[in-house]
Amino acid sequence: MADISATIPRRQLGRLLRDLRQGAGMTIAELARRIERGATTVQRLETGSADRIRLWDIEAICQVCGADETTTAALKGLAQEGNTQNWWHQYGDLIPMNFDVYMGLEAGAARLTSFQELVPGLLQTPEYARTLTQLAHPSEQEGEIARRVDVRIRRQTLLTRKRKPVPLDVILDQSALDRVIGGRRIMDVQLRHLADTGTRPNITIRVLPFGAGVPLGDLTGPFTILDFPQSKHDMPIEPSMVYAEGFAGAMYFEDLNVVERYRQAHADLGQVALSEQDSRQLLRDKAREYAE
Structure with a gap:
């Protein structure tokens, strides 16, 4: 357990x-x-x-x-x-968004390794992010929606800052390319953004194609492994952990064996994912389909 x-x-x-x-x-x-x-x-x-x-x-x-x-x-x-x-992070209003536990951990991470079934927040365009936010919070006012989107977009500076941008290794399920979020124009822009962003030296984006089937014999669901920098005593400031997001909340796993299982799962998925170059080509091809 x-x-x-x-x-x-x-x-x-x-x-x-x-x-x-x-x-x-x-x-x-x-x-x-x-x-x-x-x-x-x-x-x-x-x-x-x-x-x-x-x-x-x-x-x-x-x-x-x-x-x-x-x-x-x-x-x-x-x-x-x-x-x-026994703690897990349930979505709600107990903790204001700017103090979210995951965002605090993400901001301190030295490396992020992820498998996702939707475009992850760190790689979303504002229009894609806005569509998902409006769907997730249909009763909120436009000002609050805009604030949520702004927080999500500002998080992306972790990847683009000049000094020590955080390495991100994402395997993206092909379903994320076919599931239309917000319309064809938004998908066109989003997929082109992914293809362009994947050329950054600190960012790896690979697509897990439908043809790979279910490589692990089971579905893992989306997850992110967070690794943290070393302290002055050559010890990580935080233990590596897995963030597994679900519909009602998120779970955090610090147990070493569980973290390594997820790390191996990511490595196994990487064995059957498309290469970075082939993934970029697929993203651009799919974007052109949406643009037609």
Whole structure:
């Protein structure tokens, strides 16, 4: 059975608390004194190692550090998820979008390895992203839809920034090329964007063709493996993990054996996927079909 660890939201909370404290110009000892707690308590909160998180402590830290209402609500939401014994990330409004656990992990990743059945968010055009967002949130106002799309597009700077762009290795199921999202013009632009983006040195895009059948004898569903940079002591700042997204929520797997199973699954899919060059050709051919 895979380990679904509550330490993930705790570590996310810890990073945000540390940033909040440092932004307020306080030491751990000073913050601890002002909230009338021990320095060890604050340190454990910031390292994600606290066994139990008191919401009062989080609220007190936010008040002392001058956090706004949105930030305070986000950190309290993370604290509640961190207190859950068997944690998974359920979609909802407990944590505001800008504090999403996955986005925090993604932003700190050194490498992303993925299998997807839709164009992943990091490679979506604004029009493709807008269509999916409107379908997923049909009752939301246009302003909120625009904000969600903007967050998704801004995440893409991870891949395009000049300094240390994150390597991304994506295997894309061919169904993503045939499933029309938003109309033929949007699909034309999206597939051309994929073909062009795949020429970047840090991005690998390969298509798993229908002709490959079911190479693993079962369907894995979409997943992303996140690997993290090394610390000064040659240890990763986070353990490698798998993010497996579903309709009602997402699961995070840190267990080494499970991560390696997914890594092997990606390698096996890569053995039967089209080459990068053939994938780009297929993407351009399909785009031309939509343009006709």
